[in-house]
Amino acid sequence: MSPERDTAGGDSAPLTLRDFASMPASVLRGVGPKKADALAQLGIESVLDLITHYPRRYVDRTREALVSELQPGEQATVVVRVEQATTRRTKRGQAMTTVRCVDGQGNSLGVSFFGQAWRERQLTPGSLVVVYGKLELFRGARQMTSPVVDLIGDRTGRIVPIYPQSDKAGMSTWEIGDLIDEALRRVDARRGFADPLPVAIRQRLELVGRGEALRTIHAPPSLAVMAQARRRLAFDELLRVQLALVQRKRQIEHAAQGIVHEVDGTLLERFWATLPFTLTGAQQRVIEEIAVDLARPLPMHRLLQGDVGSGKTLVAVATLLMAVQGGNQGALMAPTEVLADQHGSGVRALVAGLSVPDPASLLTERPVRVELLTHRTGVADRRRILAALAAGGVDLLVGTHALIQEGVTFARLGAVVIDEQHRFGVEQRAALRDKNHDGMIADVLVMTATPIPRTAAMTVYGDLDVSVLDELPPGRTPIETIWARDHLEESVAWATVRHEVAEGRQAYVVTPLVEDSDKLEVSSAEATFARLGVHELAGLRLGLLHGRLGSSEKDAVMEAFRRGRLDVLVATTVIEVGVDVPNASVMVILDADRFGIAQLHQLRGRVGRGRYHSTCFLVAHLNDPEAAQAVSAERLSALVRTTDGFELAEVDLDLRGEGTLMGERQKGRNDLKLASLRRDRELVGVARQVAFELVDERGSLGEHPLLEDEVRTVLGEADTEFLFKS
Secondary structure: OOOOOOOOOOOOOOEOHHHHHHOEHHHOOOOOHHHHHHHHHOOOOEHHHHHOOOOOEEEEHHHOOOHHHOOOOOEEEEEEEEEEEEEEEOOOOOEEEEEEEEOOOOOEEEEEEEOOOOHHHHOOOOOEEEEEEEOEEEOOEEEEEOOEEEEOOOOOOOEEEEOOOEOOOOEOHHHHHHHHHHHHHHHHHHOOEOOOOOHHHHHHHOOOOHHHHHHHHHOOOOHHHHHHHHHHHHHHHHHHHHHHHHHHHHHHHHHOOEOOOOOOOHHHHHHHHHOOOOOOHHHHHHHHHHHHHHOOOOOOEEEEEEOOOOOHHHHHHHHHHHHHOOOOEEEEEOOOHHHHHHHHHHHHHHHOOOEEEOOOOOOOEEEOOEEEEOOOOOHHHHHHHHHHHHHOOOOEEEEOHHHHOOOOOOOOEEEEEEOOHHHOOHHHHHHHHOOOOOOOEOEEEEEEOOOOOHHHHHHHOOOOEEEEEOOOOOOOOOEEEEEEOOHHHHHHHHHHHHHHHHOOOEEEEEOOEOOOOOOOOOOEHHHHHHHHHHOOOOOOOEEEEOOOOOHHHHHHHHHHHHOOOOOEEEEOHHHOOOOOOOOEEEEEEEOHHHOOHHHHHHHHOOOOOOOOOEEEEEEOOOOOOOHHHHHHHHHHHHHHHOOOHHHHHHHHHHHHOOOOOOOHHHOOOOOOOOOOOOOOHHHHHHHHHHHHHHOOOOOOOOOOHHHHHHHHHHOHHHHHHHHHHO
16 A cells, blocks of 8 residues: 555545544444444444554464473463363362363363353364463373463464453454454555654654554564554554643643743842752752743743652742742642641741841831641631731741632732642642732642652643652661561561660651451551550550541641650551651551552651661561562562662552553543553653644644544543643
8 A cells, every 4th residue: 555645635535533433333344233232342333443452462373382392380372273162060060161172283282161161152163262371281181271262263374463352242353353354454445544643753753654553553464563563553642642731731831821030039049048058969950940930921830759858848949939039929738737837847947037128118128928827727817817918928828728718819929839739639729820810820830759750740740841859968868678578577677666766766657557457457557556555665655646536636646756755656648748757767667568669658758857877667478479469579679679769660650550541530441552651661752752843832733633633533622631630
């Protein structure tokens, strides 16, 4: 077939994805109501769904394993022909189906299934099937028990595609393949595939054409050709997502009216002069990136990623002071009252001694005024703060969700910092950003201490500019992480706690649950608190903190621990964010295999905040070598190996997978079918770069109508909005 054309319009124009989406699968020969229902159960309703129903794996028939070559215990894929299938009942009344098969050289293989009587109807004599499983020897004969089975019919190609199937749908891989073959043949016979990607970009990136990619992903002459097809189609998926994000980003920038800040004023110079330490290179770089944003008339919308202890608060204060020195106000919103209190204290300490012009006098200055507003703020104090805020007398307002309540009015809000942004909804963030009554949009910096893999940040947070603090300040105490694998090693953890307390330090003990659970054999905070007080940590001053305590009770416990009136704090993950006690030097996390990497890393960051050597014990007795335990072991080993949150984020992505971009709402239908944020790290960056090339300053793809149509067709308005907001 000739190369794909970029023209559109008329009956002879190449077919677009919208054309395929508008064709029901029933247009294909042999697809009546019954088969259409079966296809629908596989998520295939249109011809577009069908041709993008990609093989989940391939069988290379030029390198088929023979049954005689397999060793006991070896996992392998073999192509065999069914000779006989019978079903009988075991002594326990369970159906047992036994299948006798032979490979291409006549070597025999027995296959058995329990509780799957339907296999006798599926595996009829003469059927050619692919089986994948573990080879066993039983009375000298080779066999597999409950292997994965794919029927491939009489497909004799060198590379046989195996498609995702459903036993309930009753569609075999060769039936799906035959329908795809028919669809591709009819496209070629009619008009071919439209290729929306400019030829110059295809050539520069060495990408094959759209039509060639779709044909060869389904019928590859070799695995190398298949890889080229997959690369093109995966790039297309990633590009559509990036185009949607970049379009929205540019549209907002074009339409919104921002504030031009004085980023080189004397207030910031005096701030730098008061610091008793030198900024890290990463802090200097990020502050410069923010300054460039603030000097422009476009509202900043930037994500700041920084590992635990990387100095995000300092960057946040510098951002807010850039707004204040131009006569504007700044706001810092935190998700919890504990964190807001700490930010309030930290910000006051950092700006102590700084002053700004007093609007009541042309010749005098007043101290930079910082106020804290939370739901605990008393009525009189709240009234006083709000009056001063509306009059411009408050320069920096720190608080919780209370900042976005009705009645909180700024004289001129210039910059907003939102900490632990994932704990706020989109509407909550927008409510603070849009506090100005004159339509001027405040600049927004959202921060997270949970490192995000680079590919995920470019995809999930693609509408934001991303800054990274990837360097820790000098003098930060390293944290030693130890995996306690058995009771003996766990006893070392308790001995370490006792030693540290004897030296005047404090400790955390973290558990996954508040109360005991019969279903989960994991430690609970209440049971652990009771046990430790009697046994391992008897005689020490213990406190208990969990989410079911009332707000005042939590505050009292936390304040007692902060002031050193408690030796050990037994807690759930409520201490994950915002707890800063420099005297705490040891943490014991029980049932650590129940936590994710990011959560463990966040918890670990509660120690090592002072000048003392700190230790984190991960208690997990993994006796089961099965897959889930193997993943837990890899997770714990990674935490022992490194304290680099960004490295751990990549490990987490590899172990856990990227999930779905569109969330549960979309049931995965429009998610990435081929592309992977793990496997295609390089392609994510390339797709984002190309998206910026193709989208103009107004957020339009006007010069590339086919691409714009594809984004709308595949993602749709609702999906694009969801992706942008999430």
